[in-house]
Amino acid sequence: xxxxxxxxxxxxxxxxxxxxxxxxxxxxxxxxxxxxxxxxxxxxxxxxxxxxxxxxxxxxxxxxxxxxxxxxxxxxxxxxxxxxxxxxxxxxxxxxxxxxxxxxxxxxxxxxxxxxxxxxxxxxxxxxxxxxxxxxxxxxxxxxxxxxxxxxxxxxxxxxxxxxxxxxxxxxxxxxxxxxxxxxxxxxxxxxxxxxxxxxxxxxxxxxxxxxxxxxxxxxxxxxxxxxxxxxxxxxxxxxxxxxxxxxxxxx
Amino acid sequence: xxxxxxxxxxxxxxxxxxxxxxxxxxxxxxxxxxxxxxxxxxxxxxxxxxxxxxxxxxxxxxxxxxxxxxxxxxxxxxxxxxxxxxxxxxxxxxxxxxxxxxxxxxxxxxxxxxxxxxxxxxxxxxxxxxxxxxxxxxxxxxxxxxxxxxxxxxxxxxxxxxxxxxxxxxxxxxxxxxxxxxxxxxxxxxxxxxxxxxxxxxxxxxxxxxxxxxxxxxxxxxxxxxxxxxxxxxxxxxxxxxxxxxxxxxxxxxx
Numbered sequence: 149x150x151x152x153x154x155x156x157x158x159x160x161x162x163x164x165x166x167x168x169x170x171x172x173x174x175x176x177x178x179x180x181x182x183x184x185x186x187x188x189x190x191x192x193x194x195x196x197x198x199x200x201x202x203x204x205x206x207x208x209x210x211x212x213x214x215x216x217x218x219x220x221x222x223x224x225x226x227x228x229x230x231x232x233x234x235x236x237x238x239x240x241x242x243x244x245x246x247x248x249x250x251x252x253x254x255x256x257x258x259x260x261x262x263x264x265x266x267x268x269x270x271x272x273x274x275x276x277x278x279x280x281x282x283x284x285x286x287x288x289x290x291x292x293x294x295x296x297x298x299x300x301x302x303x304x305x306x307x308x309x310x311x312x313x314x315x316x317x318x319x320x321x322x323x324x325x326x327x328x329x330x331x332x333x334x335x336x337x338x339x340x341x342x343x344x345x346x347x348x349x350x351x352x353x354x355x356x357x358x359x360x361x362x363x364x365x366x367x368x369x370x371x372x373x374x375x376x377x378x379x380x381x382x383x384x385x386x387x388x389x390x391x392x393x394x395x396x397x398x399x400x
Numbered sequence: 401x402x403x404x405x406x407x408x409x410x411x412x413x414x415x416x417x418x419x420x421x422x423x424x425x426x427x428x429x430x431x432x433x434x435x436x437x438x439x440x441x442x443x444x445x446x447x448x449x450x451x452x453x454x455x456x457x458x459x460x461x462x463x464x465x466x467x468x469x470x471x472x473x474x475x476x477x478x479x480x481x482x483x484x485x486x487x488x489x490x491x492x493x494x495x496x497x498x499x500x501x502x503x504x505x506x507x508x509x510x511x512x513x514x515x516x517x518x519x520x521x522x523x524x525x526x527x528x529x530x531x532x533x534x535x536x537x538x539x540x541x542x543x544x545x546x547x548x549x550x551x552x553x554x555x556x557x558x559x560x561x562x563x564x565x566x567x568x569x570x571x572x573x574x575x576x577x578x579x580x581x582x583x584x585x586x587x588x589x590x591x592x593x594x595x596x597x598x599x600x601x602x603x604x605x606x607x608x609x610x611x612x613x614x615x616x617x618x619x620x621x622x623x624x625x626x627x628x629x630x631x632x633x634x635x636x637x638x639x640x641x642x643x644x645x646x647x648x649x650x651x652x653x654x655x
Contacts, residue, residue, distance in 0.1 A: 299482065299484060299486045300486060300488060302456060302486075303486050303488070303499070305456060305474055306454060306455075306456065306474045306480055306500075307474070307476075307499060307500035307502075308473075308474055308475070308476075309502070313502070317488065317491075317499075318488065321488070321490040322490075324490075396490065397529075398489050398490045398491075398529045398530075398531065
């Protein structure tokens with residue numbers, strides 16, 4: 149397991165370097181004015197300024213808190229309901245039509261109504277993130293539970309394990325990798341949702357900073373905000389991978 | 401002492417193409433400590449019969465009892481080994497073997513696990529995961545799991561069917577040794593005629609559609625355990641006769 153962590157994939161760094169190089173060259177050649185595409189140095193300066201003033205860390209903390217609150221709620225609700233739906237046909241039949249219909253509504257279409265109901269405070273952002281992350285977690289949990297091998301459930305029946313023990317020893321570990329697929333998808337969508345919510349109605353957070361920078365004509369600040377989201381998202385995704393590796397030592 | 405008694409047992413499955421009779425009028429008594437093999441085509445209901453004995457399926461009619469008690473569900477007096485090892489991939493080998501020992505104290509558990517891993521020659525693999533074992537080793541761990549809570553009957557559902565021929569013969573020898581030392585009643589379902597003769601004191605031959613007992617052959621003589629003996633060949637010929645009746649009438653004149 150430790151090998152995997154140390155064995156960093158260098159090939160993956162080639163493309164970002166090419167993009168940086170292309171960026172640098174196109175600015176150098178004068179193809180784009182700095183107001184459209186700022187030089188890399190300007191972005192780096194903007195980054196340092198925002199770090200120094202504490203603005204970037206503040207924005208990240210605000211957005212991260214929103215993401216974590218909505219995402220953790222979505223994990224709790226999605227895994228719980230997904231487990232019930234994946235292990236009981238009755239519960240599944242009861243919810244499937246309704247949830248499938250709601251799932252078709254794009255998250256952006258929810259935002260006006262959520263703002264109407266919950267205002268433009270923290271609650272509305274958390275609600276948007278919750279709604280966005282809930283469905284991928286729910287669906288993957290259900291499918292993980294449903295794909296539990298029947299033969300193993302039979303073994304549990306053979307040893308007269310209780311319903312709860314059968315869940316703990318058979319269904320849950322069997323569904324775990326699939327649940328994590330849902331957790332990763334949900335996390336990615338959480339960032340989409342927080343930025344969307346902050347772009348529309350907020351006075352803080354990374355999404356707000358990007359939108360604010362647009363009205364101030366500061367493309368360097370926009371890019372710093374975007375890169376921060378990318379780096380944060382990748383780090384959290386990586387963290388989930390490490391957690392999964394840690395708790396599923398039987399998977400090679 | 402009374403063993404397993406199956407009386408007038410029928411099993412009917414309702415499918416969307418109507419009812420299918422899987423087992424019809426099964427009558428079979430199995431003595432305590434006996435090794436019985438059940439032989440038949442795939443789909444003759446032999447695995448269903450085994451599952452009914454295990455308590456995983458219920459009979460449509462008829463009765464099945466062990467000693468004085470009717471069988472109505474799974475119980476620790478019966479262990480089972482399947483064709484696939486069915487070890488839980490997320491548990492180590494010792495956790496898998498101890499899967500049915502939830503109610504035992506830790507020390508008793510550990511002793512039973514160690515003893516049974518030794519019995520199936522898997523010492524040193526306590527902390528391995530199932531995917532790290534070969535097919536034969538995984539099946540041995542499954543046998544250890546089946547025997548660990550000291551059941552009176554061990555049900556074996558084509559346990560060596562997925563193993564290569566040499567490993568299979570090795571495992572047959574080992575299961576015989578375990579049977580001799582543990583005195584567990586063994587009921588094994590198989591479609592391998594040699595295996596059925598080699599292992600079974602009695603061989604129950606089943607026919608398909610609906611699943612019925614065709615004949616019960618005595619295979620308990622010393623010679624019938626020697627694959628090269630005349631007796632072995634005679635029993636094999638007799639069994640083949642049941643399965644390929646039509647072709648047996650006058651094979652010489654067919655051409």
